[in-house]
Each structure stands twice: as C-alpha cells, then as structure tokens.
Amino acid sequence: MSKRVAILGASGYTGLELIRLLLRHPEVEITALGTRQEENPHVSEVHPQLTGQLDLRLEPLTAEQLAERADSVFCCLPHAASAEAVAQLMEHELDVVDLSADYRLRDKDVYEKWYGVTHPDAGRLPSAVYGLPELYRNQIKASHLVANPGCYPTSAILALYPLLKAGLISPAGINIDSKSGVSGGGRTPKPAFHYPECNESLMAYGVGAHRHMPEIDQMLTEAAGESVEVLFTPHLVPMDRGILSTCYATPVGDVDTEGLMACLRETYADEPFVDVVDKPPTTKHVAFTNRCHLTARVVRGRALVISVIDNLIKGASGAAVQNFNLMQGYKETTALI
C-alpha cells in the first residue's frame, strides 16, 4: 500500500536527494515539503533539478498539518530544531526518519556536551533506533523513530565495527582519517565553501572537535564491548560528494590481510549495499549510489581499513530511504541502487 511522505527541511541537499530518490519509489507519494522560511516557493525554484518532476510548494507546516497529509516524515532540520519537531510528530503517531544528530547519541549528557544545547526531547532517546541497517535491521523494522547515522560515522562504523566485534583489532589507538566532498557542509554559503577558497585546496578541519567523534565512539564501544575513543580527523576535499575514511588500528595477534578481509566478507556477504573489494576503493565508484566499498590490509604490523560512500546517499538520504523501506515493510532496496 502506498505511503504519503513529507520532508521537513526540504530546501537543503539531503532534502533534494530524498526527493530524487522518493520520486522513483513506487510505493511513495510525496505530499508535503516543509521549510522554516515563509515564502512558499515552488520546489522547482528551490531545486531547479526537479523542474517538471514534482509540483509542490515548500511551506511552513505544523505537526497537525503533517499528520493530516502524511504517514511518514523525513526530518532534515538542524539539530535541536529537529528534536523539537520530531517530538510533536511522534505525538501525532507519524513514523519518522530523523536525519539530524538529535537521536543518534544514546547519552543525553554526551549530546549536550558536544552539541552545546539542552536536548529538547531526551525522554525519547531510548526508543529511537540508530539507523544503520547493517547493524540494526530488525530493530529498525520495528521502530517508529529512526536516527539516521552521520555520514562520517557510517563510513567508519561499517569499516571497523565487524573487526572490533570479532576481536581482530584493538579498541585502543584507532585513528580515523576521513576525507569528504564539500556537499557535506550543507547548502548555506560560507567562506570555507566559497568556490575559489575550497577549489584546488585541501585542509583538515574540526581537529579533535568534530561532533561525529562521539557518535563513532558510541558505536565502536558497543562493538568492542569496552570503551573506545577514536581519534577522528576530517578533511575537506574539492569535490561535490564522497567520503573516504582511512582507518588505522592495531591488529590483534597475528591476524593478516586475509584475516581482516575474510571477516569483512563474511559480515557483509548478504548485505545489499556493502561490497568488500580487493583494490583500494574509489569514491567515484559509489557516487550517486547507496553503496559502501571496503577493503582492509595489514601493513608493517598495523591494520588499515578503507571505506568509501556517497555522503549524501549512503551517508544520509539513501540510508534514510533504506530505513524507511525497513520500517514500512517494503523491499529494503526499493528506489535505491
């Protein structure tokens, strides 16, 4: 049965990608697009990419209006604003995939420390599921509120979680050196994303301070069964989309390249969107797809795992559709490649 779907925060890049994906979804009708601005622009003014494909205006929408017009909501609002909206949506018994960070961290205090705000809906944290289907497929199926993972965490967790869980790498001393295309920074013009500043350039940013670090810690701690504190260093790369994470860890015992690879291959054997590959993976090979390519090596006594995803698809909107499919009982891969 077809579902009526709304997208809040539809004017940004994750909103655009969601619309593009959902337009191909045979069981979905997009019925409302929310914005916090008040001009009610047509979606083709905001996203000329959609000219001729969707005849809707963006508009400020209350939870009541959304409850009338939609069954499910994708929420692409900024953190804190998102939880405020989600709290109301849940009261109206809507299913929600939240693309913000608000329900990812299980510990309210960690959230409040890293995001610098009081959590607007902390009571609901225990009922939200971390939306990485490769880890929580069954919980997602049963959930009404899914916290869609961050883009960097997706790339790092898919790379490291199985190896930690299998005890093949040490929980101590993990370095994650990540590189992202510029769309990860959102659609608001800022000096760092001004074309002549970031084109033909490369820099690290958020060194020791990026908010995806505690999210990675949380999930890898779960994998290891003991506290993990990663060193996560993101870099900005002059390209539109794509994340490559080069993850460095200490191998346990005498595990070798083949041992790491075997673990990854076994873990992901039946996953529709994770491919373990032999050559170092390339972001372009997963761009515009919901896929993750992974490889691992032991070199000079250290373990490397390299993963690539499209930050806007597997790192955001594609994962959100994958989660939506699971929540609604559709085939998991519907509308995704």
Added chain:
Amino acid sequence: MSKRVAILGASGYTGLELIRLLLRHPEVEITALGTRQEENPHVSEVHPQLTGQLDLRLEPLTAEQLAERADSVFCCLPHAASAEAVAQLMEHELDVVDLSADYRLRDKDVYEKWYGVTHPDAGRLPSAVYGLPELYRNQIKASHLVANPGCYPTSAILALYPLLKAGLISPAGINIDSKSGVSGGGRTPKPAFHYPECNESLMAYGVGAHRHMPEIDQMLTEAAGESVEVLFTPHLVPMDRGILSTCYATPVGDVDTEGLMACLRETYADEPFVDVVDKPPTTKHVAFTNRCHLTARVVRGRALVISVIDNLIKGASGAAVQNFNLMQGYKETTALI
C-alpha cells in the same frame, strides 16, 4: 627610486594578487593596506597565503593618512565607493590605479544607467586614462589616474580592437561569448559561488545585462570609428581563474584567416604580454601570468577571434602593476611574467 604603495580594499582577491605581485617588485614598498572593516586584522589572517611575507595590518585609512604613508595607491574598492575614495586621494596628489569600474566609462550617463548610481566624481572622468597599455601606453605614462580595465573587456578588446581598426571585421553583429573562472565573482560567499552549486556546472549569467558590455562598446566604437553595440554573454566555468572569449564577427571583403592573423601579429609584435598563437589558446597556459594568448580564424564566411587571459592578473592586478610601472617610469614588465 623606490615608491611607497598602498592598497585599498586589500582583503579581496585582486588585493591579494596585487600584494603578491608587488612583493616581487624591486622598486616598491607596500606601506599600507586599507579595509572598510574595523578589526585591523593582520594581513596573514586575511590572506594566509602571505604568512611570513608581509608584516602589515589592514586598517581603515583616511586620505590624509594615505598621503603621509604612500606615494601611489591601488584602489580595489567596489564601484562608487571607489570614486569617493579616489576623489580624495587625487586631492592629496597621490597617483592612483583604480581597479573599479568608476573611471572606465567616459560618458557619465552611461555609467549611471548601467551602475544605477550617481557618479561621485564625474568631473574627473576626462582626466582618467583607460589603462590598457596596448592602446594607451603613452597616455598612461603621463597620467596620475588610470582606470584599470574590466577583465572581460580586456579579453575582448585585445581580440577585436585591431581588427576593427584595420577594417577587417564589420562593426555590426559582433557576438562575444565569454567564459570565466569563479574568482571573477569576488570573495564574498554567495549561493552562485557556493562550491556544491558551481562545481561541476556551467551557466550563462547576466545575459544582455552585464556591466562590462558598455565598456566593450565604448572601446570598440573607438576602434571602428562608428557606433558598436556588441552582444556580450558571460558564462561561469568551474575553475578558479581564467577568461576565454570566443568573439564572432563578420569579416570584411575577402579577408581570410591569414589576413586576420597577420593584423594581430603586426599589432602585437612588440607587446611584452600579448602572444598571437596558432593553436586555439588555453586559459591554463596564461594562468598566473600577465599574458594574453590570441588566435583568429575565418570559418564558413565568419571571423572568430579567441583570446585567453588570467582574469585576476592581466584582467586586474597584473594590468594594474603594468600601469603603475608605466606611470612611475619603471620598466613595464617589472614584477610581471
């Protein structure tokens, strides 16, 4: 004898390029950097490219202060603001190269129509020299106020002026299809220059409305000895710097490729920065230089002239240094390549 030089509007891209060029100039000491902001940042905070190379702060500067600290001023302010500043600088008998549009158009009414403001210093228009050394070398040498040409006009005028003057192409029906890198849009973040918007993309803009059109008209009218109205269409190309202008015109009589090329070669035989080349020129071959590469063809009964420059150097700051060298009696090519 060495000159003390100030740069107003030093925080933008033309300011940065001017500083980089003037740091190599053996006869120049940069003594003041103006800004309209009030935080007095060190130049290496504004332009980290200059770390360790120049120990100056940007500061708001009055004409009186400038007159004390400098002999010559490069003015990189926005239009109208520039003429207001220049009027005062001229009162203090400073030499000025103005990189804004304020003194380029000889007809105050044309200026006011296209720029939408009252000219703040129209009385000085007759004494300003249009700073294209290839046309006005002697006048520039004798001038105290040089209006540095626009980037697009430089590429178009160097391509078409000699052919019009020689009567080899018709003044009617000239189309100038120009393509520019993004640095031409300045340093202020705007949606059109947000990396994920303009990267991997191409568009025309300012169709029929770009302010460089009357500037090109003015100079080509002079060349032709009759009124010229070009159709000028700029495009934004995903690269940092470079302008390529493909100029279409109607050849006069039976002039052929060799006729056009001979005229260009003869015109520019002694020019230090204009090269007539056989193959279609490439912006990269003139990037970071003060040079213009040009070629011409007659194809299917129509004339094409293609020119390339670096919009920030030959199209702005390099030309400004070239003009400065002429005004001060230095070797024209000093500090330029």
Added chain:
Amino acid sequence: MSKRVAILGASGYTGLELIRLLLRHPEVEITALGTRQEENPHVSEVHPQLTGQLDLRLEPLTAEQLAERADSVFCCLPHAASAEAVAQLMEHELDVVDLSADYRLRDKDVYEKWYGVTHPDAGRLPSAVYGLPELYRNQIKASHLVANPGCYPTSAILALYPLLKAGLISPAGINIDSKSGVSGGGRTPKPAFHYPECNESLMAYGVGAHRHMPEIDQMLTEAAGESVEVLFTPHLVPMDRGILSTCYATPVGDVDTEGLMACLRETYADEPFVDVVDKPPTTKHVAFTNRCHLTARVVRGRALVISVIDNLIKGASGAAVQNFNLMQGYKETTALI
C-alpha cells in the same frame, strides 16, 4: 514482455551509462556485453561502479552469438566499426540503437568527407531513423535501426529547430558556441584529457572542423527548408559531464523574447524531457538526467537560445534508452528521469 539486451562497446562511458540505466529497466535483461578486447574481463573489473549489480563478463561477440542471446543491441562502437557490426546485426533481424555517427548523416558523401572513411553500410542509410524523439517519435516507433544523435547536435537542435521551423530566426548566420564536460572525449587517456592538463583550464577545439557540424547542418536545414550552414565551436570545460550550447541567430521581423519563448513552450509542452525555463539554465540541473533545459532571449536585436543537457544521458545513453523504449512499445520514460 521482457527483452534481452546486448551492449557492444560496453567498456566506455556510454556503455557504463547504458548499463546503469538498463539495470533499472523493469522490462530489460542485460544478457551480453561486447568488447573488442579478448581478455573477457568481468564487468565489475571494467566498471567498478557496477560491483554487486551485474554478473557478466565482457567478451568478443559475433552477430550469430548476439542473435542467440539478445533481441536488441545498443552499439557503442567507434564510427565505421559500428556500421560494420550493425550491418551484420540487421541481417540477423536484431533491433539496433547505434550510438555512433554512422547512420546519422543521410548523405553518404557528407559522411565520407567528414569522417574520412568509406561508409561500410551506406545502403542502409535510408532506413535508419535519426533518433531525436522530439522530432521523429513516430518514425522511431516503427524503426529497427535508430541512429542516436550526437551530444552537441542534441543540444543545438532542440534549441534551434522549432524556431527555424516557425520562421522566427534566420537560417543564415547561426553561431553555436558549445561547451562540454570532459567525459564527451571518451575513456581513452590522451594528453588533452590528462587531469593536470585540462583541470582548471578551458579551450576551444575542433574550430571549424568538428564532425558534429554537418550533423547540425543537416537537421537545421530540414527545419528551415533551405540550406543551413552553422558555425559550430565546441569548448572543453573542466567538469565531468554536461553540455551548454549558447546559440546565436538573427531574429526574423520583430519577434521578441516572449515570441521565442512562446514557440519553445508550445513545441515542448508535452515533451517528457524538455523543459523551457525562465532563468539561464545550468548544466548541473540536468546532470545525471535525460532532460534538456532551454531558454531564449532577444537582446540588442539578436536572438539567443541557451540549452543544457547531460552529454552522456540526453546526449547519448539516456536518449538511446528513450529510443529503445519507443521502438519496443514501452512507456517512453521507463528507466529515465
């Protein structure tokens, strides 16, 4: 009923795009991938983008083998090689969409002049249909051999054909200034496409000599009902994909912007993939889609029409699927966006 489809020349960029599109086609099974190399690599070695999505090897295939394994063939071979293959495929009563230039030009002599080879299958030229659905939808439906248009011609013909046909612009003096991303040059490494050569650079090429010029002539001559010889100047732009054509013509009578726009809007009112837009169109807005965005202006007594397409989709593989859908009686938009 589902069709078995083969792709010849599957190792290039148009082959990759075809596979990606056809994998989403509910009525298609890809059954064979041809290559002229003999190593029989797996498609995921040749196109790592397809890892996990298609389990086929590329292999040299005879017409006999193809006739056994496929109902329809997309031919992505180089010119001349393509016609040789197509001649045999047609003997085996396969339906063919040919993406090469071999069946586009109706006049064998024009083909042989511009392509410098004897046409291997000239006898079949009259039975091939030029595969621009916006012009020849009904003929394509009835055809077994469709000549898929060139990428530049698609952008130019969609822009100019209706205006010429309506008599709104003059057949004389048409200038087409086109700009293309680098994927248009194919997958074979060459100096001109070496990253550090073409990145951050812009150049015209094939001035007066590009093989798409006679193809544009042919179609615009048909539109005008009299001989049209355009001046077509392509440029190479540092981006992966996208063509923007800025077309200059002389308006007839007192037609104005609205007159041109009205003609375009009426022509394309029911077209699924052509959108007439008000603002100058942007290649990024049609990238990865089968769409064309178009706008027109009258400025200073001249007509401009600007069109954008994705050179690999609407300019090649997307159009091929659109043609295939028409030929096979599927919904024209199947598998396309």
Added chain:
Amino acid sequence: MSKRVAILGASGYTGLELIRLLLRHPEVEITALGTRQEENPHVSEVHPQLTGQLDLRLEPLTAEQLAERADSVFCCLPHAASAEAVAQLMEHELDVVDLSADYRLRDKDVYEKWYGVTHPDAGRLPSAVYGLPELYRNQIKASHLVANPGCYPTSAILALYPLLKAGLISPAGINIDSKSGVSGGGRTPKPAFHYPECNESLMAYGVGAHRHMPEIDQMLTEAAGESVEVLFTPHLVPMDRGILSTCYATPVGDVDTEGLMACLRETYADEPFVDVVDKPPTTKHVAFTNRCHLTARVVRGRALVISVIDNLIKGASGAAVQNFNLMQGYKETTALI
C-alpha cells in the same frame, strides 16, 4: 657571477616549473633543455605556458655537450636513467641537482629492493647530499651533487623530524596519511589520471608499497637515532597541486599541543620557507610557493602534525632551486617565494 644552467627531462611538470622559476633568477641563464625524444621541439610547443619567454629547443644532449654549454644541471629524468646521466655529468665536473630518487636512499640495497633495478651509480651515493636545506644546509653548500627529496617525504620529514629529534614523539607506530594533487603523477596520460576518472574522486593508492616510504624511514631513523618504520598511505585528490600530510604519532610523556608547537616554532624560527601556523593549514595557501605550513596538536593522547606544501615547488622544483642557490653561493631565497 651568472651561471649557465641546463635542465634534463625538461618536458615534464618539474621541468616546466624549473624553467618558470629560473626565468626569474637574476643570476641564471638557461642554456640547454634536454629530452630523450628526438624531434627537437621548441620549448613553447612543449610548454605553451612559456610562449614568448624562452627561445630554446629541447634536444637530446650528451654529457660533453652539456659540459660545454652549462655550469649546472637540473636532472628531471626517471630513476635509473637519471643516475646514468648524472654519473657522466659528474665526470665532466658539472654541479647537479638530481630530482629523481636515485641518490636519496643511502643504502644501495634498499634502493634496489624498492625500485627494482640495479643502481647505475652506487659508488657515488656517499658523496650525494639529501637536499632538504632545513636539515643539511651546510652540506648542500659544499656539495656538487644534491639529491632533491621526494614530495611526500618533504612534507612528512618537515613535520616529524624535529619532534622525533627532540624526543617528543615515539619512533614507533607513526602513521602518515598523505593526500596529493594529480600533478604528482607526472605528465604521461594514464587511466588513473584521465580527467573523468580522477575528477570528483578520491582514492588511496600504493598502500604499503609506495617508494617514498623507505625514504621517509631513512630520514626519521636519523632523527630518532633508532630504526623507524612508518606506515605511509598516499591518496590521490582531484586538484592540480598540493600535498597535505596528516601525521599521527604517540606523544612521549606529557607533552601537549603547546610543547609540540614550541618545538616546531623554535626549529623553524629562522627558516625562510617553513611557517608554523595555528590553524590547520590549507594546501591552497602554499600553492605556487616554496613554503611549508605546519601545525601540531595533542588530541586524546595522540600527537597530530599536519603539513602542506606545493608538490611541484617545495616538493620538487622550488626545493631544487633552493638547493642550487645554496650550492652556488646565491641568496637562498633567490627566485623563490
């Protein structure tokens, strides 16, 4: 006194950069350009960037010819070929800066293992100086054969050498995650550097196998006074030029960010081309210069040092000119910025 200078292997990117730098050198006359091809092309055909700036042809040159025409030679030949040429040049008492890897590794066996060839001139290894002026200024001044460092090693050694020497970081467990622009791959077209393959993409390469790894080992072993084996992982970034190395190490004792920074600041206080900066450095800020920007942090108990250089300038041709200046007794910074 002015020097006559020749460049062997002048057709590549390091050759081009050398010519550009040396054209600005007041004490240098470029008198010969060597190539292993036999067509004797004019330098402006090979490098259109130099049109109008240098009137020389590239030609195959014997050591005898070079001895007649030059005092100093920059050798940009591939490894092994370079040492064969250098051996002859040294016989003719020419001063040589060798940009290949041939004289960088002091241990012939290490060279032969990693480069897979017999060293053609191993006897001269002890007399060659590793051309990093920040380490070996005095030895370079006294040398006639300088081995110009590799681009990646320059970025890594400048970051880590002082901290190892000061005992602030541990010699064990050093990870160097480097990212480079594409020009580092040279001028020969290859699939990996084909624009549509590497544009908008990112990948690791040479994992555990890059030849710069033993070079880094050698120098850091010297710094540490004990054997150092780094894990070095290079990545290819879609930009022309620039290297950013993110170096991970274990801090010794309770050294903190300020301790690392103080060591770097003190080490490089008088260096003309190394700047210790507070914010994470950006490759664009050193592009087209001979400078290195560096910063360091202690985060979560681990040390990070981030360095940026222009791979073609400080990582190759600029360093070569710096070495040349030292060898010839010129001011070290001549012709460099």
